[in-house]
Amino acid sequence: MDEKELISAIKNKELKSSGAVRYGKKEKMYEEKKNDKKKDNKKKVGLPGSLTVTNPEIPAKGSWKVTKEDIQELMRQKDVLIGIRGRVVDATIEIENLLDSVVTNLLFQKEPSKITLEKTTFKGEVLDREFFTLMNKWKVFKGLCHSHDSLKSQNYTRLLSDIHKIINIRNRFAHGKIYFKEAKMPTLEYYENGKKEDKLDNDYFDNLNSLFNEVHNHLFKIYSDQMKKEENAK
Numbered sequence: 385m386d387e388k389e390l391i392s393a394i395k396n397k398e399l400k401s402s403g404a405v406r407y408g409k410k411e412k413m414y415e416e417k418k419n420d421k422k423k424d425n426k427k428k429v430g431l432p433g434s435l436t437v438t439n440p441e442i443p444a445k446g447s448w449k450v451t452k453e454d455i456q457e458l459m460r461q462k463d464v465l466i467g468i469r470g471r472v473v474d475a476t477i478e479i480e481n482l483l484d485s486v487v488t489n490l491l492f493q494k495e496p497s498k499i500t501l502e503k504t505t506f507k508g509e510v511l512d513r514e515f516f517t518l519m520n521k522w523k524v525f526k527g528l529c530h531s532h533d534s535l536k537s538q539n540y541t542r543l544l545s546d547i548h549k550i551i552n553i554r555n556r557f558a559h560g561k562i563y564f565k566e567a568k569m570p571t572l573e574y575y576e577n578g579k580k581e582d583k584l585d586n587d588y589f590d591n592l593n594s595l596f597n598e599v600h601n602h603l604f605k606i607y608s609d610q611m612k613k614e615e616n617a618k
Contacts, residue, residue: 458564465562465570465584475596476554479547480518480602483525484511489610490528490535518554522547534613535606546599552576553592 388501447501492503510516522544560574562584570584590614 389490423444461564461570462562468584468589469562472557472592473554475576476518476550479550479596479603480521482600482607483518483521483547486603486610487511487521487525487528488605490532518551522551534610543599543602546595546602549595550599553595556582 397604488503488506488511491506492500511521520551525547526544529535529538529544539546555572558577560572562570562572565571565583572582573582574582
């Protein structure tokens with residue numbers, strides 16, 4: 385079959401389901417297979433006993449053999465870490481609300497426990513607005529620590545540093561990626577002056593709980609002192 389015959393056959397759909405076509409010096413075989421399924425090792429469904437999972441960190445021809453039980457365990461741990469992400473964010477919101485109360489009472493000193501129009505307006509129009517972030521509130525509190533009569537006599541350097549740490553941690557969990565690395569180790573990946581990783585082991589969470597509790601207790605003491613000062617003034 386010469387070139388003209390080949391072109392004519394293609395146009396007229398006269399190529400047989402199988403056969404040899406000679407084109408120049410090259411010979412190609414055309415075979416038509418019905419219900420031919422493409423083989424793809426990256427996608428296997430049904431979990432007959434094991435599942436091949438590709439991993440970008442190992443060579444292209446390599447793979448992990450993961451059992452159905454392994455996958456179920458990873459999903460369970462993933463659900464736990466999703467819950468942890470939410471609790472970190474919730475705990476930060478609690479710290480933020482307490483900081484709101486402390487800052488408001490510092491700016492509106494008279495009758496800290498009383499809800500006034502000024503306080504309500506300040507909270508609604510400033511503190512609760514989307515543009516006024518926790519970092520902005522931290523900056524306001526930092527300024528008050530150095531200028532307000534009830535605070536400037538104390539050293540709040542440690543507290544300010546710890547609140548700043550919590551802000552960074554909250555951002556890592558809110559915007560970072562949690563995944564499982566070697567030995568099923570949950571890892572938090574985030575970007576702060578480049579890509580960084582934190583292993584989410586028991587020591588990490590112990591330190592995290594300690595930090596949040598210390599900041600909460602310190603802020604609550606400041607708030608309680610504000611309430612006591614009002615009581616003593618009556």
